[in-house]
Amino acid sequence: MKRVALTVTLGLVAAAHAQKVQAPIPIGVALAQTGNVALLGQEQVIGARLAEKYINARGGINGTPIRLIFQDASGDENTAINAFQNLISKSNVVGIVGPTLSQQAFAADPIAERARVPVLGPSNTAKGIPQIGNYVARVSAPVAVVAPNAIRTALRLDPKIKKVAVLYAQNDAFSVSETGTFQETAKAQGLDVVTVQKFQTTDTDFTTQVTSTLNSDADLVIVSGLAADGGNLVKQLRQLGYKGLIVGGNGLNTSNIFPVCQQYCDGVIIAQAYSPAQPSAANQVFVKDYRAQYKKDPPQFAAQAYAGVQVMADALRVIDRRKKLTTWELPALRTELNKQILAGKYNTPLGELRFDKDGEILQKQFYVAQIKMKDAKNGSFVFLK
Numbered sequence: 547m548k549r550v551a552l553t554v555t556l557g558l559v560a561a562a563h564a565q566k567v568q569a570p571i572p573i574g575v576a577l578a579q580t581g582n583v584a585l586l587g588q589e590q591v592i593g594a595r596l597a598e599k600y601i602n603a604r605g606g607i608n609g610t611p612i613r614l615i616f617q618d619a620s621g622d623e624n625t626a627i628n629a630f631q632n633l634i635s636k637s638n639v640v641g642i643v644g645p646t647l648s649q650q651a652f653a654a655d656p657i658a659e660r661a662r663v664p665v666l667g668p669s670n671t672a673k674g675i676p677q678i679g680n681y682v683a684r685v686s687a688p689v690a691v692v693a694p695n696a697i698r699t700a701l702r703l704d705p706k707i708k709k710v711a712v713l714y715a716q717n718d719a720f721s722v723s724e725t726g727t728f729q730e731t732a733k734a735q736g737l738d739v740v741t742v743q744k745f746q747t748t749d750t751d752f753t754t755q756v757t758s759t760l761n762s763d764a765d766l767v768i769v770s771g772l773a774a775d776g777g778n779l780v781k782q783l784r785q786l787g788y789k790g791l792i793v794g795g796n797g798l799n800t801s802n803i804f805p806v807c808q809q810y811c812d813g814v815i816i817a818q819a820y821s822p823a824q825p826s827a828a829n830q831v832f833v834k835d836y837r838a839q840y841k842k843d844p845p846q847f848a849a850q851a852y853a854g855v856q857v858m859a860d861a862l863r864v865i866d867r868r869k870k871l872t873t874w875e876l877p878a879l880r881t882e883l884n885k886q887i888l889a890g891k892y893n894t895p896l897g898e899l900r901f902d903k904d905g906e907i908l909q910k911q912f913y914v915a916q917i918k919m920k921d922a923k924n925g926s927f928v929f930l931k
């Protein structure tokens with residue numbers, strides 16, 4: 547009995563090793579498609595799908611199509627880990643674009659690292675993400691680089707700002723990282739951080755934090771949280787009478803907060819790692835395809851997810867020219883893909899980008915936008931000069 551079982555197990559291991567990569571080339575996508583974090587993830591799914599369509603319409607990988615395999619990573623660590631495990635072991639993907647949150651990346655990326663599967667973070671902006679492992683890179687510029695632009699813009703709009711209230715979600719790794727950057731930047735700009743208030747991404751009532759903020763007499767409020775909590779916090783700040791400028795972090799960087807904070811979203815300043823006006827040819831194609839389908843400009847999270855899929859495809863194309871993808875065994879191709887991702891230079895909707903040896907994105911241009919609401923439902927992100 548025992549010997550039979552052992553033989554079968556060894557047979558399976560041998561099969562996995564001999565397994566050739568099959569067309570269409572499977573690329574895993576693990577994003578938040580359900581739950582509150584889907585307010586952010588939905589835009590990423592749209593961006594990834596547009597990239598797949600565009601790449602395959604132009605012949606895929608030198609004639610071989612790609613296929614995106616979506617596994618809903620939802621908003622928690624465990625859901626992200628499950629999505630990664632399924633993509634790696636059941637779907638045999640060559641690489642993964644995901645997850646949505648840094649909080650999830652710190653839990654799920656080590657799974658891919660151990661399996662030697664390349665990961666591109668499409669929206670993981672906390673400090674330390676590329677350092678999770680050799681197989682982890684990101685197309686999402688870190689908050690340490692992006693976020694300070696929002697404070698500088700706030701000071702330009704209102705040079706009299708002196709006192710700053712900072713609020714952040716203490717149960718979220720990105721929010722903790724971003725508030726660190728915001729607080730350092732505020733101090734470096736000569737501002738007084740008069741109060742620091744904490745909340746949870748699951749909170750819906752912010753009366754305590756808003757009351758302390760109003761009592762602090764701050765003339766700038768900076769919020770680091772995710773979309774649902776961040777949107778509610780902005781709304782309650784305005785409803786309870788806060789009149790000054792508000793800087794929101796990357797977790798509020800979606801028009802999906804409009805139904806949450808409604809007319810009170812108006813005026814929120816958010817730094818951007820993408821602009822629809824980015825002049826690259828790659829961006830012009832992306833903007834045209836996005837507008838044709840959605841009748842508005844593409845948001846940052848869609849552009850970054852698109853760039854993530856594009857980087858995978860561009861790197862695969864280089865490898866395929868040396869040795870046809872369908873002649874590779876899966877583990878060897880995963881390792882080669884990781885090497886090629888880090889070696890390449892990419893013309894994406896984010897502009898030209900490459901990676902440093904850790905897998906950190908090297909990107910040139912950043913922007914700042916301000917939310918303009920027409921009424922309680924309709925609004926847009928207006929890019930500031």
Ligand code: 1QQ
Nearest residue numbers: 647648669670671720797
């Ligand atoms: C992170 C983020 C989120 C706000 C992206 C959706 O930047 O978790 O790193």
